[in-house]
Amino acid sequence: MxxxxxxxxxxxxxxxxxxxxxxxxxxxxxxxxxxxxxxxxxxxxxxxxxxxxxxxxxxxxxxxxxxxxxxxxxxxxxxxxxxxxxxxxxxxxxxxxQTLWLGSDDENNETSLSGVDLYSDIPAAIRNFRKLWGEHPCDFYFLLGFCITGVMPDANGPGKPDIFFAKRL
Known part of the structure; x- marks a missing residue:
C-alpha cells in the first residue's frame, strides 16, 4: 500500500x-x-x-x-x-x-476546454475539442476507444474543467 x-x-x-x-x-x-x-x-x-x-x-x-x-x-x-x-x-x-467512464481534469490549460467560458456553448466546445500541449491523457483514452461524453465547467476553479470520457463495455 x-x-x-x-x-x-x-x-x-x-x-x-x-x-x-x-x-x-x-x-x-x-x-x-x-x-x-x-x-x-x-x-x-x-x-x-x-x-x-x-x-x-x-x-x-x-x-x-x-x-x-x-x-x-x-x-x-x-x-x-x-x-x-x-x-x-x-x-x-x-x-x-456495461459502461466505463472517467473524469480527467484540465487544471493546466492543456486542452481547448480549459481557460475559456464553456457555458456559452458546451456542445460546440466538446465537438471542437483538441489537445493543446502537455501531458493531458486524452489521446491515450481516445486510443482505448473512449469518447468525450460531457464536461463540468469550472470544476476545479474558473476555466478549469473536468472532462468526462466513457466507452461501452
Whole structure:
C-alpha cells in the first residue's frame, strides 16, 4: 500500500489538487481497496508497483468509474496503462458493467476546454475539442476507444474543467 500511495502522490504532484500529500494518497489507496471496488496493480521484476487502476461501481454496477489510473513515468508508453485498463474492463464486464467512464481534469490549460467560458456553448466546445500541449491523457483514452461524453465547467476553479470520457463495455 505504501508503494502505491507514493506512486499516486508522485504522479499527480503539481498536476491537480488531489493527492498533494502522502496522507491523502494513503487514504485514496485505502478507499480503493474496499470490497465492492476493483483494484489492479502492475509490478516490475523487483516487485515494485509501477502502475495501478481502480474501478468504482455506480448505477447498480452497470456503470463503472475508472478511478484512478497511474503508471510510473519510466514505464509509460510500454503498454502498462493499456493492460491495466483492459483488465479493469474485463473485470467490470464480469460484474455486469456495461459502461466505463472517467473524469480527467484540465487544471493546466492543456486542452481547448480549459481557460475559456464553456457555458456559452458546451456542445460546440466538446465537438471542437483538441489537445493543446502537455501531458493531458486524452489521446491515450481516445486510443482505448473512449469518447468525450460531457464536461463540468469550472470544476476545479474558473476555466478549469473536468472532462468526462466513457466507452461501452
Amino acid at each position: 505504501s508503494q502505491t500511495a507514493h506512486l499516486l502522490h508522485e504522479t499527480f504532484l503539481g498536476r491537480c489538487e488531489d493527492w498533494q500529500d502522502m496522507d491523502s494518497a494513503r487514504r485514496e489507496v485505502t478507499d480503493a481497496l474496499q470490497e465492492d471496488r476493483i483494484s489492479r496493480f502492475a509490478v516490475d521484476a523487483n516487485n515494485q508497483v509501477i502502475g495501478w487502476v481502480g474501478g468504482i461501481p455506480e448505477y447498480g454496477g452497470r456503470v463503472w468509474e475508472l478511478h484512478p489510473l497511474l503508471v510510473a513515468r519510466v514505464w509509460r508508453g510500454r503498454g502498462v496503462g493499456r493492460a491495466l485498463v483492459h483488465e479493469l474492463e474485463a473485470l467490470a464486464r464480469r460484474r455486469g458493467g
